[in-house]
Amino acid sequence: MTQLDINADLGESYGAFQVGEDEQLMKVITSANVACGFHAGDYNVIADTIERAKSEGVAVGAHPGFPDLFGFGRREFNMSPKEIYNLITYQLGAIAGVCKVKDVELQHVKPHGALYNMAAKDYEMASSIAKAVRDFDSNLILFGLSNSELVRAGKDEGLKVAQEAFADRAYTSEGYLAPRSMEGSVLTSLEEIEKQVLSIVQNGCTTSLDGKQIPLEAQTICFHGDGDSAYHHAEHIKNVLQHHSVDVKKVGGS
Amino acid sequence: MTQLDINADLGESYGAFQVGEDEQLMKVITSANVACGFHAGDYNVIADTIERAKSEGVAVGAHPGFPDLFGFGRREFNMSPKEIYNLITYQLGAIAGVCKVKDVELQHVKPHGALYNMAAKDYEMASSIAKAVRDFDSNLILFGLSNSELVRAGKDEGLKVAQEAFADRAYTSEGYLAPRSMEGSVLTSLEEIEKQVLSIVQNGCTTSLDGKQIPLEAQTICFHGDGDSAYHHAEHIKNVLQHHSVDVKKVGGS
């Protein structure tokens, strides 16, 4: 029986600044990527988010980002491999510390925003991330864009990896996410989203924005936690998947 | 043979803002309190500081503070017990994470600045700190002002504690640090500092600013890392202590 994980980015509030529909999403997803306090999240939000994930039976992952609250981690920073390594280690430690006192297992690591996108294409940066994850805890699963340099680097460091696809984003023929500025880059109809997810799960491919069939292997599917419709999309797709006998469960599950 | 630990606050630089004389102090002290990124320190400084401590054979402790870079953690914040617990957990996790990848043992925890001073008098706050330390790692040693509520809370939670005295600060007759605004509150001559440290080590007491003998038990002595003269004071006192057959070693040492 085919197995698939559904993940979302959560815990992105900061002090009085409220972000996302965490409470609802937690009821649908199987893995939560928890912001670590650098691009979003704070020590209170992190603790509450991990507690909620625990009570909902959702697996917890660290979602480290660039130190850029103002830019929400979406701006590119040039950093040396050593700085990337330090950046990841600190944030992993912080999240793992909260998991420890809450008696929650840390399942995975998924870089956020610009860090994720840069590491998808830049092997050196990807390798620094993978090395930090490996040195911190070699049992952690590294989430990366399907077919990306991050996935490759994770494998090279001996990590378990989960290839990630996006339910509601169109792809270029090279297998990258089509930039948001391109028309049709964001899938908004449930039909389109459903079609893409089923094609990925059943056939290991999807159709690119310019009409080519591209290979797209995925063990985990992302729904964006800061969008209005993430919850409704995720809930619908989860039902569809289960109807098609896909076992929707956390990627680290046995 | 009497044993004493010498500690200092290190790793307090932030980006391009340089603080302290860490390189020199590391050659003299036996325990380093490493800022965790909230009142000072950043993920690069933390990594470098822990590496240096390792190479110098200095024990590493977490030095968590209020989330207040602008105020350097010296301003008082009112926080609920739950928030204090979250605050400590996050920072402990971050430092412990860096220690883990550097293969360094985390020895102790010493709250910083206003958090330290508030916890010295406020049992509820002290208790939240102690509970966070215990839940995170019950083998960590809690550093607190000698005879303070923090020491009491640490013992109540079953933690090992190290009572701390200040080499160069005068005390009130109640056993608190004399406020810096009082004349004579900061000891500047090596003779005074030497006399106070020897009295604490040999007799378990010192003389308060108003001339009373007060009990002052200490397993660790602090020299301020951000003062110009910390290194010279610490080096001199270390020699004096060794001359008096005091074994200067990290508090967690066997």
Next chain:
Amino acid sequence: MTQLDINADLGESYGAFQVGEDEQLMKVITSANVACGFHAGDYNVIADTIERAKSEGVAVGAHPGFPDLFGFGRREFNMSPKEIYNLITYQLGAIAGVCKVKDVELQHVKPHGALYNMAAKDYEMASSIAKAVRDFDSNLILFGLSNSELVRAGKDEGLKVAQEAFADRAYTSEGYLAPRSMEGSVLTSLEEIEKQVLSIVQNGCTTSLDGKQIPLEAQTICFHGDGDSAYHHAEHIKNVLQHHSVDVKKVGGS
């Protein structure tokens, strides 16, 4: 004909963190209190907010707060009179600078959050605020809680002041806002809000939470920009006021 100003706190977003229903509120209010970048707001949000106020014909005021993004300016800070003066001056300058390049007149100043509440009771702090406003531009109108120390200090420094009442908050018999922790402190029904506003405008008084009639003079009424219902409340009350022949216009209007 009676005249009344309706104000709200706007421009409280920060980077990707979206706050408030500014677009709608701008269509109803007559004065906007624009966050200055310390407790909320950023240089882009400020520029956009002032532009929108200009195009909607809404008067612009500075809404300075404590330097506390994480706490949204709601936490108390102890600051010397000199620091309060510096705090206000910087933020006034920044907002006035943006007004200048947008060719918009700066009408008023209303302290935010804890700064507002502390200055309502602490004459020394209120006086520092008033002196900074006076030195920066003595034509600015100072908004303060009706009957507060801030109003008194403003008058003492020769400033025009606007006494402020809250449409949806109950008062204590001493004339302060009833703390949110008290039952009934927040008025949620349009009937209650309408009754309170009309009583203030027509009779210069309201009924306190414990049933006493208290004097409450107001030239401006506040609706909270970060609440969900601010827009609907403000729109309704504006209609009610106009129906009762109250001239709803900016406080600085001739």
Next chain:
Amino acid sequence: MTQLDINADLGESYGAFQVGEDEQLMKVITSANVACGFHAGDYNVIADTIERAKSEGVAVGAHPGFPDLFGFGRREFNMSPKEIYNLITYQLGAIAGVCKVKDVELQHVKPHGALYNMAAKDYEMASSIAKAVRDFDSNLILFGLSNSELVRAGKDEGLKVAQEAFADRAYTSEGYLAPRSMEGSVLTSLEEIEKQVLSIVQNGCTTSLDGKQIPLEAQTICFHGDGDSAYHHAEHIKNVLQHHSVDVKKVGGS
């Protein structure tokens, strides 16, 4: 008689983080570039720095930077022309506000760090800066690297500009500062510095690192406020210049 301005970057401390030797430099320079709170400086430091400049007779300029305390404004950010405009306006307003209450005239604007270097080569960015300065106050003098796009953009917007040269930095044959990574890029001997400054002032040129004579017009010379030797270099060069009958005075002086 030839006239020359000597400027330095000041007011770069932040809270407890102390930077620079402002007190000494203020006794030698004729123009101070005051950090505006984004890459360095805070509202207290700014107020104190402007007061000190006033009492020493030093002209005050705004020294706006990227919003990057952690990177001290030295990291490059991609920003739209509109965002650059907003960034400059806010910071100009803040500094001008403090100047106003201190009764000090704001003389000039000099972008900081990466903003300065990017604007030296990027006309679009330079133009956004120049437009913000012009719209805020068209009497302000814009400081830019000699022969740079920033100087060109300032002139195109009708601003007075001051071309700036660096006393202790070697130049490439294209007229840019030689990167610090190149050997010989920083002049450390007083003889070299003296030779370069005199060549600029007397002949309007200097010799590049690879031995070519390049034109280098300058109305103001910069000494770096965060270096250890800035004060001694500036003091020496000032004496040398006066000995050579150069009138060392603020660039805006009549």
